[in-house]
Amino acid sequence: MKRFFESDLFYSFRKSPVTILAFLVTILIIVTATFANIFAPHNPFDLASLDLMNGSMPPAWYPDGSKEFLLGTDNQGRDVLSAILYGTRISLLVGAASVLFSMVIGIFLGLLSGYLGGTVDNIIMRCAEVQLTFPAILVALLVDGIFRGILPRDAHDNLAIYVMVFSIGLSSWVQFARTVRSSTLVEKSKEYVQAARVIGRTPIFIMIRHILPNVMSPVLVIATINLGLAIITEATLSFLGVGLPPTEPSLGTLIRVGNEFLLSGEWWVSILPGVALAALVLSVNLLGDWLRDALNPKLR
Amino acid sequence: MTNKIIPTTEVDVQNLVKYFDVSAPWLSRVFSGQPKQILKAVDGISFKIQKGETFSLVGESGCGKSTIARLLVGLYEPTDGKIKIKGHDISNLDSPKALRTLRKNVQMIFQDPFASLNPRWHVKDIIAEPIRAHKTLSDNHAIDKRVNELLDLVSLTKVDGDKFPHEFSGGQRQRISIARALASKPEFIVCDEPTSALDVSVQAQILNLMVDLQKELGLTYLFISHNLAVVYHISDHVGVMYLGRLAEVRDSKSLFSNPLHPYTRLLLDTIPDLDMSGRDRMPVAGEVPNPIDPPKACRFHPRCPFANERCKTEMPLPTPVPGGYVECHGVQENRLPAYVPIVR
Amino acid sequence: MTEALLKVENLSIAFKSRHGELTAVDNISFEMAPGEILGVVGESGAGKSLTGSALTGLLEKPGFIKSGQILFENRRIDNLPYEQMRRLRGLKIGAIFQDPLTSLNPLYTVGFHLVETIMTHLPMNQAKAKDHAIRLLTEVGIPAPEKRFEQYPHQFSGGMRQRVVIALAICANPKLIIADEPTTALDVSVQAQILRLLKTMSKEHGAAIMLITHDMGVIAETADRVSVMYAGRIAEIGPVASVIKNPQHPYTQGLMAAIPIIGHQAERLAQIDGAMPRLNAIPTGCSFNPRCPKVFERCYHDRPDLMTAQDSLAACWLHDKTR
Numbered sequence: 001m002k003r004f005f006e007s008d009l010f011y012s013f014r015k016s017p018v019t020i021l022a023f024l025v026t027i028l029i030i031v032t033a034t035f036a037n038i039f040a041p042h043n044p045f046d047l048a049s050l051d052l053m054n055g056s057m058p059p060a061w062y063p064d065g066s067k068e069f070l071l072g073t074d075n076q077g078r079d080v081l082s083a084i085l086y087g088t089r090i091s092l093l094v095g096a097a098s099v100l101f102s103m104v105i106g107i108f109l110g111l112l113s114g115y116l117g118g119t120v121d122n123i124i125m126r127c128a129e130v131q132l133t134f135p136a137i138l139v140a141l142l143v144d145g146i147f148r149g150i151l152p153r154d155a156h157d158n159l160a161i162y163v164m165v166f167s168i169g170l171s172s173w174v175q176f177a178r179t180v181r182s183s184t185l186v187e188k189s190k191e192y193v194q195a196a197r198v199i200g201r202t203p204i205f206i207m208i209r210h211i212l213p214n215v216m217s218p219v220l221v222i223a224t225i226n227l228g229l230a231i232i233t234e235a236t237l238s239f240l241g242v243g244l245p246p247t248e249p250s251l252g253t254l255i256r257v258g259n260e261f262l263l264s265g266e267w268w269v270s271i272l273p274g275v276a277l278a279a280l281v282l283s284v285n286l287l288g289d290w291l292r293d294a295l296n297p298k299l300r
Numbered sequence: 301m302t303n304k305i306i307p308t309t310e311v312d313v314q315n316l317v318k319y320f321d322v323s324a325p326w327l328s329r330v331f332s333g334q335p336k337q338i339l340k341a342v343d344g345i346s347f348k349i350q351k352g353e354t355f356s357l358v359g360e361s362g363c364g365k366s367t368i369a370r371l372l373v374g375l376y377e378p379t380d381g382k383i384k385i386k387g388h389d390i391s392n393l394d395s396p397k398a399l400r401t402l403r404k405n406v407q408m409i410f411q412d413p414f415a416s417l418n419p420r421w422h423v424k425d426i427i428a429e430p431i432r433a434h435k436t437l438s439d440n441h442a443i444d445k446r447v448n449e450l451l452d453l454v455s456l457t458k459v460d461g462d463k464f465p466h467e468f469s470g471g472q473r474q475r476i477s478i479a480r481a482l483a484s485k486p487e488f489i490v491c492d493e494p495t496s497a498l499d500v501s502v503q504a505q506i507l508n509l510m511v512d513l514q515k516e517l518g519l520t521y522l523f524i525s526h527n528l529a530v531v532y533h534i535s536d537h538v539g540v541m542y543l544g545r546l547a548e549v550r551d552s553k554s555l556f557s558n559p560l561h562p563y564t565r566l567l568l569d570t571i572p573d574l575d576m577s578g579r580d581r582m583p584v585a586g587e588v589p590n591p592i593d594p595p596k597a598c599r600f601h602p603r604c605p606f607a608n609e610r611c612k613t614e615m616p617l618p619t620p621v622p623g624g625y626v627e628c629h630g631v632q633e634n635r636l637p638a639y640v641p642i643v644r
Numbered sequence: 645m646t647e648a649l650l651k652v653e654n655l656s657i658a659f660k661s662r663h664g665e666l667t668a669v670d671n672i673s674f675e676m677a678p679g680e681i682l683g684v685v686g687e688s689g690a691g692k693s694l695t696g697s698a699l700t701g702l703l704e705k706p707g708f709i710k711s712g713q714i715l716f717e718n719r720r721i722d723n724l725p726y727e728q729m730r731r732l733r734g735l736k737i738g739a740i741f742q743d744p745l746t747s748l749n750p751l752y753t754v755g756f757h758l759v760e761t762i763m764t765h766l767p768m769n770q771a772k773a774k775d776h777a778i779r780l781l782t783e784v785g786i787p788a789p790e791k792r793f794e795q796y797p798h799q800f801s802g803g804m805r806q807r808v809v810i811a812l813a814i815c816a817n818p819k820l821i822i823a824d825e826p827t828t829a830l831d832v833s834v835q836a837q838i839l840r841l842l843k844t845m846s847k848e849h850g851a852a853i854m855l856i857t858h859d860m861g862v863i864a865e866t867a868d869r870v871s872v873m874y875a876g877r878i879a880e881i882g883p884v885a886s887v888i889k890n891p892q893h894p895y896t897q898g899l900m901a902a903i904p905i906i907g908h909q910a911e912r913l914a915q916i917d918g919a920m921p922r923l924n925a926i927p928t929g930c931s932f933n934p935r936c937p938k939v940f941e942r943c944y945h946d947r948p949d950l951m952t953a954q955d956s957l958a959a960c961w962l963h964d965k966t967r
Binding site: 191192193194195196197198199200201210213214 | 370373374375378399402403406407408410411412415416417419422429430433434477480487
C-alpha cells in the first residue's frame with residue numbers, strides 16, 4: 001500500500017484536479033448505485049408502495065414539488081431519484097460485465113495470436129478484421145435478434161441482461177486482442193522471455209506468468225475507456241427497445257420510457273436519467289484518459 | 301585456465317547449419333515475382349569445447365554468432381548438422397531426451413540486463429525460476445535457502461531478493477542474471493555478449509566474477525562478443541566468424557600472437573591503441589555484406605587484400621594450422637605475408 | 645593557446661522531478677580551442693550526453709540549465725531564444741548522433757536532406773546546393789556520389805549513413821561539431837573508418853570536435869585532450885596521452901586498469917567495486933569517495949575542484965598542494 005502512494009501513478013493522480021473530481025464522481029455513482037437498496041428513498045419496483053396520487057410530481061425545487069420525491073416522479077408515482085439509482089446499478093453491471101467478458105476473450109486471443117504467431121495468428125486476426133466491419137450496435141442488434149428468435153418471450157426478458165452482456169462484449173473484444181497482440185510481440189522478443197524458454201517453461205506458463213503482467217497497462221486503459229462505451233451502447237440498445245425490459249430498467253430504458261412524457265412537460269422523467277448517464281460516462285472516460293497518459297511510458 | 305587432467309569434450313558442434321526464411325508473404329511474392337529469400341545465418345560450422353574451458357566466438361554484427369548461441373540453448377532448431385552436449389545429441393528439439401539434456405546442462409546469460417529480467421517479478425523469484433521449473437527442490441524453505449546461496453555467490457545480499465529488478469544497476473542485474481543461470485546447476489553456460497551493455501569498470505567486475513565462478517564450479521563457457529580485448533582476456537579457444545562461417549579457430553595464444561586469416565588480422569587491426577604507441581592503424585575498406593546474399597566461394601574475398609581468382613570461385617575448406625584451423629586459400633597456399641605483430 | 649572557441653563556465657544541468665531537483669551535471673567548467681578534438685568520456689549517466697545537448701541547445705524537458713553559462717566565440721549561447729539557436733546550430737555548431745538511422749528522415753532522399761540543410765544555412769540556389777552536396781558526399785568518402793544522391797537512407801549501410809550524417813553536420817563549415825557516440829552503433833571495422841574521417845574533417849576544416857563516448861579506445865585514437873566525467877562532474881581533464889598513460893584521479897586510474905588490453909596477460913582485471921551513485925544519492929564531498937581506494941577524511945566533507953596534477957587537472961584532494 002505504501003508503495004502505491006509513493007508511485008508515479010498516484011503522483012500524477014494527485015496533480016490532476018480534473019481526474020480527482022472524475023474519480024470522486026465515479027466513486028459516488030458506483031457506491032450509491034451498488035447499494036441502491038440502502039441509498040434510494042423508495043423502492044421503485046415495489047408495486048405495492050406506488051401511489052398514483054403521487055404521479056407526475058415535479059422535482060422538489062418546483063413550488064408543487066415535494067421533499068419526499070427530490071427529483072420528482074413519473075406518471076405511475078415512481079420516485080425518479082430511486083429509479084435512477086437502481087437503473088445506474090443495472091447499467092454499471094451490464095457495462096462492467098461486458099467489458100470483463102470482452103477483456104477475457106481479447107486477452108486470451110491476443111496472447112495466443114502474438115505468442116504463437118503463424119497460422120494461429122492469421123486466423124485470429126482475420127476473424128478480428130471481419131468483426132471490425134460490423135459496428136458494435138449492429139452486432140448487438142444481431143445477437144439480440146437471434147436470441148429473440150430462439151428464446152421464448154418470457155425467457156427472453158429474464159435472460160435479457162445476459163444477452164446484453166454477451167452481445168456488447170462480443171463487439172468489443174477486437175480492440176483488446178489487437179492491443180494485447182502487439183504488446184505481446186514486443187515482450188516476446190525481450191530476453192526475459194527467451195530466458196524462460198531456455199529454462200524450459202511451457203508456452204502457457206510464459207504467456208500467463210511472464211507476458212500477461214507486462215501487457216496489462218494498456219489493457220486497463222482500454223477497459224476503462226470501454227466501460228464508458230459499453231454503458232452508452234447498452235443505453236442506446238435499451239433506448240431503441242431491444243435492450244433491457246421496463247421491469248428491469250437501466251438508464252437507457254428510463255430515458256426511453258420518460259421520452260414519452262417529454263412533450264407533455266414532464267422533462268425530469270427522461271432528462272434526469274440522461275444527466276446521470278452523461279455524468280457517469282464522462283467521469284469514467286476522464287479517468288480512462290488520465291490512466292492512458294499516466295501509463296504511457298513515452299510521457300513518463 | 302583450468303588444470304585439465306583428461307580433457308573431455310563438453311560440447312561438440314558438427315557441420316551446424318541454420319537458415320531463416322525471410323521472404324515476403326507468399327501472396328506479395330507471387331505478385332512481385334520475387335524468389336524466396338533465405339538468410340544463411342549459420343552455414344556449416346564445426347567446433348568442440350572441452351570441459352572447463354572458455355570458447356569464444358567473435359565477429360561483427362550479422363555474422364551469425366548470436367544464432368549459434370540460440371541454437372546451443374535450444375531456442376532455435378538446426379536446419380542441418382549436429383550438436384552434442386556430453387555426447388548426447390540435442391539437435392532434435394522434439395525428442396524429450398534431448399530436451400532433458402539441454403535443460404539440465406545448459407543455461408544462458410543474455411546481453412541486455414535491462415530486458416533479461418522480468419520487471420514484474422521479485423529478484424528471488426527470478427533466481428528461483430529454474431529450480432521451480434525443474435522441481436529440483438520442492439519445499440519453499442529449501443528454495444529460499446538455495447536462492448540465498450546463489451545471491452551470496454554473485455556478491456548480492458539476502459535483502460536484494462525482495463527487491464524488483466528496476467532497483468538495481470546494470471552490473472547488479474547482470475549478477476542476478478548469472479545467479480539465475482546457475483540455479484539449476486548447469487555445466488555449460490552460453491554467454492551472449494554479457495558485458496557489452498555495461499560500463500568498463502562494471503565490465504571488469506562481471507568478467508572477474510565469471511572467471512571466479514568458472515574455477516569454483518568447473519563451468520564451461522561459450523562466450524560471444526565483438527570485443528576482441530575482452531575475448532583475449534577470457535578465452536582458451538577463439539573462433540572468428542564471418543557471414544555464417546568460421547574463418548579461423550585457434551587457441552587464444554596462437555590466434556592473438558599470429559593471426560592467419562586476413563579477416564582476423566583486420567579485426568585485430570581495428571582495436572584502438574590504448575598503449576598510445578602512435579601506431580597508425582589501417583582502416584579497412586568496406587563493410588560486412590548483406591547475409592541474405594553473401595559473396596560466393598570465400599565469403600571474405602570482396603574485402604580481402606590477398607584475394608585471387610581461386611578465392612572467388614572455390615569455397616576454402618578448413619586447413620590445419622598450429623593451434624587450430626583456418627579457412628583460407630591464401631594460408632593453404634602459403635602466399636600471405638608474415639604477420640607484423642601489434643601485440644607485444 | 646589561442647582564444648578559446650568555446651567556454652563552459654560553472655555549468656549545472658538539473659531535472660525537475662517530483663522528488664525535487666536532481667542535478668545531473670554539477671558545476672563543470674572547460675574550454676575548447678579552435679580545431680581541437682576534445683574527448684568526453686564517462687559511464688552512462690555521468691552527464692556527458694547532457695553536456696553535449698546543452699551545447700547544441702537540444703536539452704529536452706524536464707532537463708534545464710540551472711546555472712552557469714556557455715560562451716561560443718565570446719557570445720553567450722545558453723540563453724538564446726529557440727529560433728536563434730536553431731540558426732546557430734547547423735551554421736556554426738554541427739551535431740552528430742549515435743544512431744544514424746534516426747537522424748535521417750526515411751521518406752526523403754539523402755540528396756534532399758543535404759540540399760535542404762545547405763539552402764537553410766548558406767546563400768545558394770538549388771543547383772549550386774546540389775553541387776555542394778555532391779562535393780560533400782565525395783569528401784566523406786561515399787563512392788558514386790551522383791548515384792547515391794538520389795537514394796533513400798535505407799539503401800545505405802550503417803557506416804555509409806553515418807558518413808551522410810557527418811556530411812550534413814559539416815555542410816555549412818561549422819566551427820564546432822558535437823559528436824555524441826558517433827561510432828557506438830557501428831561494427832568495429834567501420835568504427836575505425838568513421839573515426840579517421842572525423843579526424844580528417846577536423847584537420848581540413850579547422851573544426852573543433854567534442855567527441856562524447858564511453859569508449860576510452862575511441863578517445864585514445866582520436867582526441868587531443870580528454871575530459872573524464874563521473875557522476876555529473878569532471879574528474880580529470882588533460883592531454884590524452886597523459887590521462888591515458890599517467891592518470892591522476894583514482895577513478896581514471898581504476899578505469900584504465902579495468903580495460904582489458906590484448907597482450908597484457910592477467911588472470912583477473914583490476915576492478916572498481918560498486919557502481920556510480922544514482923542522481924538522488926550522490927554522496928557529499930567527493931562523489932567518488934565510496935569507491936575510492938585512496939579515500940581519506942577530507943574526501944567525505946569537501947568537494948574537490950579541478951587542481952593541477954602533473955600535466956592534467958584532477959578533481960582530487962590527493963593533489964592539493966596546500967595539504
